[in-house]
Amino acid sequence: MAALALTQNLRFTPTPPLKTLKQHQRPNPKTLKITASSSSRLSGRKLRAAVIGGGPAGSSAAEALAAGGVETYLFERSPSTAKPCGGAIPLCMIDEFSIPLHLVDRHVTRMKIISPSNLTVDFGSKTLKSHEYIPMLRREVLDSFLRSRAQSNGAHFITGLVTDIEVPDSYSSKPYVIHHTVNNCKRSLAVDLIVGADGANSKVAKIIDAGNYSCAIAFQERIKLPDEKMEYYHNLAEMYVGDDVSPDFYAWVFPKCDHVAVGTGTVCAKQNIKVYQRGIRERVKEKIKGGKVIKVEAHPIPEHPRPRRVRGRVALVGDAAGYVTKCSGEGIYFAAKSGKMCGEAIVKASEGGEKMVSEEDLKREYLREWDKKYVNTFRFLDLLQRVFYGSDVGREALVELCGDEYVQRMTFDSYLYKKLASGHRWDDLKMVLNSFGTFMRCKVVGREMEALRL
Secondary structure (H helix, E strand, O other): OOOOOEEEEOOOOOOOOOOOHHHHOOOOOOOOEEEOOOEEOOOOOOEEEEEOOOOOOHHHHHHHHHHHHHHHHEEEOOOOOOOOOOEEOOHHHHHHHHHOOOOEEEEEEEEEEEOOOOOEEEEEEOOOOOOEEEEEEEEEHHHHHHHHHHHHHOOOEEOOOOEEEEEOOOOOOOOOOEEEOOOEEEEEEOOOEEEEOOOOOHHHHHHHOOOOOOEEEEEEEEEEOOHHHHHHHHEEEEEEEEEOEEEEEEEEEOOOOOOOEEEEEEEHHHHHHHHHHHHHHHHOOOOOOOOEEEEEEEEEEEEEOOOEEEOOOEEEEEHHHHHOOOOOOOOHHHHHHHHHHHHHHHHHHOOOEEEOOHHHHHHHHHHHHHHHHHHHHHHHHHHHHHHHHHHHHHHHHHHHHHHHHHHHHHHHHHHOOOOOOOOOOHHHHHHHHHHHHOOOOOOHHHHHHHHHHH
């Protein structure tokens, strides 16, 4: 395809980045000259990318892109707000993403998992090593830090709402044009490619027809507790399972800096989410007695990856791509990891921003690598959720299994370090046999509980 020279008169005023650019380094805000055929070398300019969404996925993508030589624009409509989130991250994320320790509110070294019949299992007190813990932080704090770091690496931050995206014809080298508002003023920006990191209700995904997926809803209240109540949750997180708190997920009490987050989630009964929230409040009423609700939050959570995550020169990451695990509901790490992998893939394919990238480049360097690394993890956790969260029988079995120290050690090794834990064949065999025994016993527990309800 012949190179296309396109000059567009575009008006936009990006928020100045933390890193001050010299005059000759600043992009021309009125003119974008596209000289690009698929995978062609660019002439007189760098590859220009827009990242839409400033959470962990978008900020990590923007940082990788800008640091790798790509002219990068990061859009976030509301920097002061954050997605409702339990706030747990795996320990490996601290080093992998250079997260400062002062951002961590709590070092959780104990977890309690409580079954529908109130069987309680201590998870971690005997199996965590002396240096291990689950970092708990607030999303608004983490997101702000990651955005600032992306800016310091050269990304241009725009506080604005994306209203529409002009998509070029398939296989065209014409730019994508992003229409957005900044302080109620209309702006436009032409770019070579887009990274969609704008959450479960992604506008980018809709525009490229990425396909639908099921969404859960998460609801939580941040509750300020009296000092003596807060001390109980100093290094403790709690998970509750049962039809009273969620028909297909779990409820939680997670400690923050000076309060706790009490919440629940569901995909199959979203209209009853407030009923399940009352259920978890009832289960923990003595522990949070005297507490004051300081914030109420709700947000959709994807249940599985979208059918299409790359289309044209657009790639989806984080919640927009559907990267939240079943069973645990974990999303922060996979959001940041997908953003980073996508950004690095674009840098590699474009040779540091010197060449145009194509759909084939994005699929090869980003999507295939992501699926090779994580698709089996997502499938396995989907299976676990189907087995253990579908009924109180399965939930009782889950909690009983969690009492096994070998199960705990394998779980923590996989969660904290995001790699497949290497077990012992004999111990693995015993775990399987114990699982069958647990299900047999818990069927009796389930029938007894149903009888009590009747």
